[in-house]
Structure formats: C-alpha cells, structure tokens
Amino acid sequence: MRELKGRAALLTGASSGLGPIIARRLHAEGVQFILSARREAELQRLAAELPGSRVIVADLARRGEAERLAAEAGRVDILISNAGVPVSGRLVDLEVPNIDRGLDVNLRAAIVLTRLLLPGMLERQAGHVVVMASLAGQIPGPRNSVYNATKFGLRGFGHALRTELRGTGVSASVVSPSFVSEAGMWADSGQHSPFEVPPGRVADAVLHAIQQDKAEITVAPVMGRIGGRFALIAPSTFLRVAGRTAGIPPEAVEGQRSKS
DSSP states (O other): OOOOTTOEEEEESTTSTHHHHHHHHHHTTTOEEEEEESOHHHHHHHHHHSTTOEEEEOOTTSTTHHHHHHHHHOOOSEEEEOOOOOOOSOGGGSOHHHHHHHHIIIIIHHHHHHHHHHHHHHHHTOEEEEEEOOGGGTSOOTTOHHHHHHHHHHHHHHHHHHHHTTTTTEEEEEEEEOSBSSSSHHHHHTOOOTTOBOHHHHHHHHHHHHHTTOSEEEESOHHHHHHHHHHHHOHHHHHHHHHHHHTOOHHHHHHHHTTO
8 A cells, every 4th residue: 555645544543652653654644533542622622633534432441342443443555553551460460450551552543443443444354453563462561461371472463464465455563662662652651761762763663664564573672573583583592582571480491491
C-alpha cells in the first residue's frame, strides 16, 4: 500500500505516548484517522489538530469494547494496534484481574479488531494491519513475564497473519520498538537506557512498514537489534547471560532453560 492519501486508519492508544506522534506522521501523508482511546478530551484535542479525524472513545480492557469499536469505525483501510498497558512484577505477585487487563488490551484487542475489520479489507483487496509489538517480544526479561507474553504473542500473530494474507492485496507488519524516550510508558517511568530511541523513529517505522510492506521493523540501536536476534536464535544461552547480568539466581535461569 504505497499510496496513503485518503486512506482511513484506525489507531488505538491514540491519546498519549506514541499514539499522537504516529497519527501526526501519517496524517502528513494524507491518512484520515479514526482515533480511539479511553480519554476523550485528549482525543478531541488531537482530532482538532488533524483535520478530517474522527474520535471513538473505547476502553479495550472491557469485553465487548473492541467489537463495538470495530462496528462504529466503519470502513478501515489501515489498522494500527497501538494500545498497550504495562504489566510488570513477579508473576506470583500479580493479581489475576491485572493479568486479564494486560492480555485484553495488549493482545486480545489487536486480534479481535483485526478479525472484525479484515473482511472489508479482503473484499476491497487492499489494506494493511500494523501490530505494535516491542523489543520485549524478542527479549524475555525477569519480572516481565505477562508483558513479554503479550508482545511475543503479537509478533507471532502479526507474522502468521502476514503469511495467511499473502496474495490477497492485504498485508500485515510488526513494528518492535526498544525503550522509547520522551513519550510512552518507558518515558513516564523516569528511567533511562542506552537502548532508547526517539518516538519520531518509531512513527517513521510505522510509515515505512506500510509503504514498503515490511514484515517487521525493529526500532532499536544496533546492539539492541543484535540482542533481539540472539535471544530468538539461542534462548538458553541468552537466558544464562542475561541472568548473570541481571543478578538472577542461577536456579531461576535453569528453570527457564528447561522450557526453552
């Protein structure tokens, strides 16, 4: 899908973080947006900034909201599943409702929205699905198991969907950013990392993924991209190295090795 002017895009998680930055970047290319998130005031401000945009308030942590959003959106040429929530901590310390919220917002919503919007794209033989995953979908981390699960799941979903759609005129891409500075969950935490990338690079990657029909773009410094590949190719070795670096007890790493 090289020509974006006049295309209708549904963007979830549009009110904050990467959402407005992605919307501004693609709007400059002529994309018309359906902006969705929980906070209406922020959505309305962004819509006023981007002429031609519509707003649909939806809380994707609530069952039925993804279905309602798809129905109200109407025609969608591009779906950008950007909504996400942090889910961190040792698994034994997480409450089940928090696990459910992470799974529903980060993973289920993207799958359900794609399922409901895909028939229209297939009928028109044109469309693109962008799944916003993360470097956390390539590199597992301690006290991050549920968040890792959602991002690994999104990567698997996006790649399998792309294969399934081959030859239909519709495609799918995965965008996997590292820690994003200035905007989003990582920036809000106040922490810093040598693997940070500016949000504008992520927005450029979304645009490039659609225009050039890329399977996946990992937005990270070189060492982050190498680490991601290493983790995917040799998970046992990676877990041993990461465990020593992070100070994880050897027995915990051994437990992970038995499952890799």
